[in-house]
Amino acid sequence: MKVLEVKEVSVAYGVIEALKGISFSVEEGEIVALIGANGAGKTTTLRTISGLLRAQKGQITYKGRDITKLPPYKIVELGLTQVPEGRRVFSRMTVLENLEMGAYVVRSRSELKAGLERVFERFPRLAERKNQLAGTLSGGEQQMLAMGRALMSRPELLLLDEPSMGLAPLLVREVFSIIQEINKAGTTILLVEQNAHMALSIAHRAYVLQTGEISLEGPAAELMQKPEVKRAYLGE
Amino acid sequence: MEQWLSSVIDPYYQQVLMLVGIYIIAALGLNLITGLCGQLTFGHAAFLSIGAYTAAILTRDFHLPFILSLVLGGLMAALFGILLGIPVLRLTGDYLGIATLGFGEIVRVAFTNMKITGGAIGLAAIPRASNLINVTFFVILAVAAVVLLENSRFGRALKAIREDEIAAEAMGINAMWYKIQAFGIGCFLAGISGGFYAHLLQYLNPNDFGFLKSFEILNFVVLGGLGSIPGTIVGTTVLTLAPEFLRFVQEYRMMIYGLLLVLMMIFRPHGLLGGVNFRRLLRRRKQKATALSS
Numbered sequence: 001m002k003v004l005e006v007k008e009v010s011v012a013y014g015v016i017e018a019l020k021g022i023s024f025s026v027e028e029g030e031i032v033a034l035i036g037a038n039g040a041g042k043t044t045t046l047r048t049i050s051g052l053l054r055a056q057k058g059q060i061t062y063k064g065r066d067i068t069k070l071p072p073y074k075i076v077e078l079g080l081t082q083v084p085e086g087r088r089v090f091s092r093m094t095v096l097e098n099l100e101m102g103a104y105v106v107r108s109r110s111e112l113k114a115g116l117e118r119v120f121e122r123f124p125r126l127a128e129r130k131n132q133l134a135g136t137l138s139g140g141e142q143q144m145l146a147m148g149r150a151l152m153s154r155p156e157l158l159l160l161d162e163p164s165m166g167l168a169p170l171l172v173r174e175v176f177s178i179i180q181e182i183n184k185a186g187t188t189i190l191l192v193e194q195n196a197h198m199a200l201s202i203a204h205r206a207y208v209l210q211t212g213e214i215s216l217e218g219p220a221a222e223l224m225q226k227p228e229v230k231r232a233y234l235g236e
Numbered sequence: 237m238e239q240w241l242s243s244v245i246d247p248y249y250q251q252v253l254m255l256v257g258i259y260i261i262a263a264l265g266l267n268l269i270t271g272l273c274g275q276l277t278f279g280h281a282a283f284l285s286i287g288a289y290t291a292a293i294l295t296r297d298f299h300l301p302f303i304l305s306l307v308l309g310g311l312m313a314a315l316f317g318i319l320l321g322i323p324v325l326r327l328t329g330d331y332l333g334i335a336t337l338g339f340g341e342i343v344r345v346a347f348t349n350m351k352i353t354g355g356a357i358g359l360a361a362i363p364r365a366s367n368l369i370n371v372t373f374f375v376i377l378a379v380a381a382v383v384l385l386e387n388s389r390f391g392r393a394l395k396a397i398r399e400d401e402i403a404a405e406a407m408g409i410n411a412m413w414y415k416i417q418a419f420g421i422g423c424f425l426a427g428i429s430g431g432f433y434a435h436l437l438q439y440l441n442p443n444d445f446g447f448l449k450s451f452e453i454l455n456f457v458v459l460g461g462l463g464s465i466p467g468t469i470v471g472t473t474v475l476t477l478a479p480e481f482l483r484f485v486q487e488y489r490m491m492i493y494g495l496l497l498v499l500m501m502i503f504r505p506h507g508l509l510g511g512v513n514f515r516r517l518l519r520r521r522k523q524k525a526t527a528l529s530s
Binding site: 050051052071072073076077081082083084088089090091092093097100101102104105149150153 | 389392393395396399400402403404405406407408409410
């Protein structure tokens with residue numbers, strides 16, 4: 001079943017066209033990677049899906065429902081949550097408060113508690129630091145907090161924007177293995193990455209975005225073998 | 237009760253204390269908007285004046301009871317706050333500041349040219365209905381309300397918007413709606429404060445509510461520590477009392493007051509109590525004590 005379908009979506013910042021009618025889809029249970037260079041339109045795509053930006057043309061459907069014109073808070077309520085680029089934790093709030101914010105759409109106390117337990121189980125470091133201000137965490141811990149925060153709303157589809165950004169290689173590996181675990185636990189994932197190698201190594205399928213258009217698509221393992229992908233994104 | 241009070245506290249000090257209380261109510265409102273929700277506004281005095289004129293006209297010309305007029309004045313300020321907020325809260329940072337500054341001036345000029353407000357001559361013969369008891373009562377009410385708000389789901393959402401509006405939206409918070417609500421509540425408190433002000437001084441002039449007054453209230457909040465309720469109370473008290481206690485230096489009064497502000501910003505840029513978490517402070521004290529004893 002298609003969880004997310006993006007059809008012919010165009011987005012422009014003033015006169016600059018960032019997305020020129022892109023189409024792609026995400027199936028239930030998949031990890032789909034969207035890779036591309038700086039300025040290709042990866043972040044724009046994610047922000048348009050989560051409602052932070054408006055598409056001028058095209059349609060976005062989530063589980064068969066048109067969400068193109070919904071505001072971001074309504075989209076989160078439907079079970080589609082974004083981990084924004086650069087983590088964007090609430091730095092002057094504690095780790096615990098950050099997680100509680102993640103569960104903002106969850107109204108019941110018991111569900112909130114269950115969510116906290118789940119996140120602390122997956123990220124034991126966050127449990128140790130739950131009363132610390134989020135701004136004092138290391139980059140890796142902040143990324144984990146951003147992911148944990150997003151998981152608090154029990155999303156069915158998780159959008160991840162550059163989870164590897166600014167992290168040491170060892171941490172990148174850790175973050176990606178956590179992404180795989182989250183996926184195995186039943187969350188569909190759409191991942192935007194500059195680190196094409198890491199993204200392709202965990203994704204089922206991938207799309208290559210080039211200056212606002214999708215230039216290549218296919219199973220991640222196949223894309224990894226393509227000479228043009230190797231040359232442009234894998235540095236070989 | 238009032239007679240008993242004046243036998244204990246000198247009327248002059250009563251007046252000063254009432255002013256402190258009145259400004260605390262207004263500053264708490266501004267702290268909600270700017271300190272907690274992070275929305276910069278330079279037009280707070282305008283809402284003070286809306287509340288002040290509304291309440292004053294209601295008691296003076298329509299003979300409504302004081303407390304009722306006060307609340308209606310607050311609601312009127314909130315209404316204007318919301319009407320202004322809907323278009324301008326889309327702006328952020330300095331842009332929002334300038335827009336609210338402009339609104340403040342519009343209100344001042346409007347009151348200068350309206351008949352019902354007495355125009356440039358001002359509105360006189362307002363009954364004196366503010367006293368230390370009702371002011372204190374409303375200060376306690378306002379403090380309790382903002383403390384409850386800050387620690388609620390609503391308050392957490394405001395803080396999240398202050399920290400990062402985009403991330404807050406990504407969490408499912410309708411940022412625009414929350415900002416408007418915060419603005420409305422903040423303006424309501426300003427309006428209440430204005431009502432007390434009118435019924436204390438018994439005379440209103442539009443020029444008393446220019447942008448200088450807005451900055452004065454912003455000063456209270458920033459000096460105390462943006463976002464801190466105890467800070468707001470301390471900041472307002474210190475800055476309202478300072479000019480009174482500095483009267484002995486006569487014409488150097490405002491110079492010293494200014495110097496105080498400059499020194500404050502150099503030595504405590506986050507305000508007197510800004511960034512101070514009382515619970516955490518206590519915990520640290522205990523840790524230090526145990527470390528020393530062992």
